[in-house]
Amino acid sequence: MGQAAGLELFTNDALGVVTSGGTDAPASGTVQTWLVTQLNPFAGASSSATPPTFFYIADYDVAYETEKILVTNISGSTWTVTRGADGTTPVAHLANWTAVQVVTRATLQVLQRPWLVRPSGDATGVADAAAINGAIAGNGSAELVPGATYYIAAGHVTMKTGQWITARGAYINAVGTGDVFRLVDTSTYTTRNPNGGGGILGFPVIDGTSAGAGSNGVHAGDIFRLRIEVTCQNFTGAGDYGVLFDNENYWTEQLYARTYTLNCTNHVGYTKGGSGTGSFARADAIHYIGLGNVAHNGVVLAAGMNLYDLVQLGIYGNCTSGASGSAGAVLTMGASSAIAGRLNIGVECSAGAVLPQSINFGSGALVTASGFTDFHGEFAASNNAGAWQYDGLVYGESTLPRRTFYGSESKAVATGGTFFPSVSSVVVCTATAAATGLIIANNQNQGQVFTIVNTSAYLFTFAAAATSNVSGGTGVTIPAGTAQQFWFDTTTALWFPL
Numbered sequence: 001m002g003q004a005a006g007l008e009l010f011t012n013d014a015l016g017v018v019t020s021g022g023t024d025a026p027a028s029g030t031v032q033t034w035l036v037t038q039l040n041p042f043a044g045a046s047s048s049a050t051p052p053t054f055f056y057i058a059d060y061d062v063a064y065e066t067e068k069i070l071v072t073n074i075s076g077s078t079w080t081v082t083r084g085a086d087g088t089t090p091v092a093h094l095a096n097w098t099a100v101q102v103v104t105r106a107t108l109q110v111l112q113r114p115w116l117v118r119p120s121g122d123a124t125g126v127a128d129a130a131a132i133n134g135a136i137a138g139n140g141s142a143e144l145v146p147g148a149t150y151y152i153a154a155g156h157v158t159m160k161t162g163q164w165i166t167a168r169g170a171y172i173n174a175v176g177t178g179d180v181f182r183l184v185d186t187s188t189y190t191t192r193n194p195n196g197g198g199g200i201l202g203f204p205v206i207d208g209t210s211a212g213a214g215s216n217g218v219h220a221g222d223i224f225r226l227r228i229e230v231t232c233q234n235f236t237g238a239g240d241y242g243v244l245f246d247n248e249n250y251w252t253e254q255l256y257a258r259t260y261t262l263n264c265t266n267h268v269g270y271t272k273g274g275s276g277t278g279s280f281a282r283a284d285a286i287h288y289i290g291l292g293n294v295a296h297n298g299v300v301l302a303a304g305m306n307l308y309d310l311v312q313l314g315i316y317g318n319c320t321s322g323a324s325g326s327a328g329a330v331l332t333m334g335a336s337s338a339i340a341g342r343l344n345i346g347v348e349c350s351a352g353a354v355l356p357q358s359i360n361f362g363s364g365a366l367v368t369a370s371g372f373t374d375f376h377g378e379f380a381a382s383n384n385a386g387a388w389q390y391d392g393l394v395y396g397e398s399t400l401p402r403r404t405f406y407g408s409e410s411k412a413v414a415t416g417g418t419f420f421p422s423v424s425s426v427v428v429c430t431a432t433a434a435a436t437g438l439i440i441a442n443n444q445n446q447g448q449v450f451t452i453v454n455t456s457a458y459l460f461t462f463a464a465a466a467t468s469n470v471s472g473g474t475g476v477t478i479p480a481g482t483a484q485q486f487w488f489d490t491t492t493a494l495w496f497p498l
Contacts, residue, residue: 006052009043014101015060016042021081022059022069022093028084036079042101047073047080056085056107060098067091068104115139118148125153125175136163144170144204154178154215160185161198161223168202174235177212183220189250196224196254203260205231206242213237217264221246222276225254233262236293240265241300243287247276257285263292271302278304278337286314289330289347294322294354298347303334303362310341310369319379321352327380329357333365333387343369343390348376355380358397361387373400413438413460421450421488431456438462442469446490449498453483471496 021034045054054072058065070085083090086104115135120127128150135142136159144150144167155178159165165181174180181200199220206217217232219241232242242261245252245268261267267289272278289298299315307313315331330347333339349356358375359382368389375396382388382399394400408426411419418439419427429452438460440450454460457480465473470486471494478484486495 006049006054008107009045009053009055010103011041011043011101013040014038014042015040016099018093018097018099019077021079022097023095025090025092026083028088028090030083030090032081032083034079034081035077036099037077042071042074045071045074045079056102056104057081057099058102059091059093060100061094064091064093064097067093068102069099113143115141116143116145118145119150123151123173123175125151125173126156129153129156132157132165136165140164141166143167144172144202146170146202149173151175152180154180154211155182157181159183159198161187161196163198164201165199166201167204170202170204172204172206174206174208174211174215174217177215179216179219180206180208180211181218181220183218183223183226184246184248185222186249189224197227198223198225199227199229199256201227201229203229203231203258205233207233208235208237208240208242208264211235211237211240214239216241216244217261218243219246220244221252221272222249223252225256226252227256229258231260231262232264235264237265241269242267244269244271245280246270247272247278247280248274249276251277251279251281253279253281253283255280255283255285257283257287259286260288260290262290264296266297266300267291268298269300269302270305270307272304278306280305280307282309282311283307283313284311286312286316289315289317289319291317291319291328291330291356294320294327294352294356295325296320296356297328297332298330300332301334301337301339301365303336305334305337306340308338308340310339310343312342312344312371313339313369314344314346316344316346319347319349319356321349321356321378322354323352325354327354327356329360330375330379331359333359333361333367335362336364337362338365339367339369341369342371343367343373344371345373345375347374347379349378351378358382358400359384359388361385373397375400413454413456416463419450419452421448425449426451426453428453428455429460431458431460434458434461436461436463437467439468440470440486440495442488442493442495446488448488450486450488450495451483452478452486454478454480456480465494469493469495 016038068085070082073080086106117131141164146168154176242264357380370391373394409424413429416437460478462468485498
């Protein structure tokens, strides 16, 4: 029996006489009810508290002190106890024996934090990797000393669902070739803990300066609710990734990622292999990139990747131009890959002979998203040919226009009717008589374009400008069988006929 669940309470000089109980020697783990007169008060113990509270006692008489007893509830003089706690053997105590509070092995082991991994100084990376694996195997998690320096041999640390590493500010040197941290779950998806989870927390710095080509700071996938908080830098070999999300068995959904990547051949990747799918649905991922070379890539989606129902995908950071050579892209989308949901991009780059490309679209790639995009400074234009369907402001990239067509609707128009451009950008109208006093709602965006199509045999006439929100007021008409476009100006809060 190890440390009890809940919160252990302590008090100084606690002392009591057990007036009923403890004079037998039952099996370890036996729960009993005793009567105790407290001489010096003990800390309270309550099995109904949140969390439950408890403490340990032993016999003041050294002849019987070997047994440790767990106290889980006190109500007046009535105590609920568990005999033979922390692996000890119950003994028969004398009548009216004296109990004192004690600290047990289980308590001290918790204070030692067996999941804490201290750096070994072994530059081969084998010792630190083995210690991390041992902590995870024994406790389900490992914690690295904040700010300490570690060496981890690539290919040695593998994690799965429900396993965690907390490494606040730790500095990790990659040694050798391969994955510094590999997170993967090959178990049948439906048999796992439904809460999922697992990952790396605390933003450790993972440095690939000494890693061989084809290495990754973090290689993770196939885990539901995966969480990654890391900084990866200097993975500059051919095929290297700072962070690579990879489905090789199932899918990775509800991913939470906050990554900082600096000077990597490929900063962040999404890919699949084996029997894995391209699904990274409902992700909340923000990637901060620092492209140290114009040939480097920011975020790369392999062919067939599907990031849909996104809480958000954010790409932010700084890029580098070059004097010569080939250029990478801020966002690369492989053939038939897709992004759907919330997409924000905010990057900048200074002028140079060779510029990084904004977005490189593969055949059949598609973005259907909303958000805010700013390519600040100098970037090579995308190869967009209808792949970018974006609702939101876009700055610095004329090949990535803001989508202004939101579909059409049909409307029966009568005198005094109101059009709502927030619902659709084209309204196809019918009428059974001439309509006057028409209105266009004015709470729209600067420069929005709105079209009214009159398919009826009757004339449409707007109300005065103050009522209709249309510049020209009653002088603006839409004859039968014609259409009229309007442009909105936020300064005057009026729609202007085009």
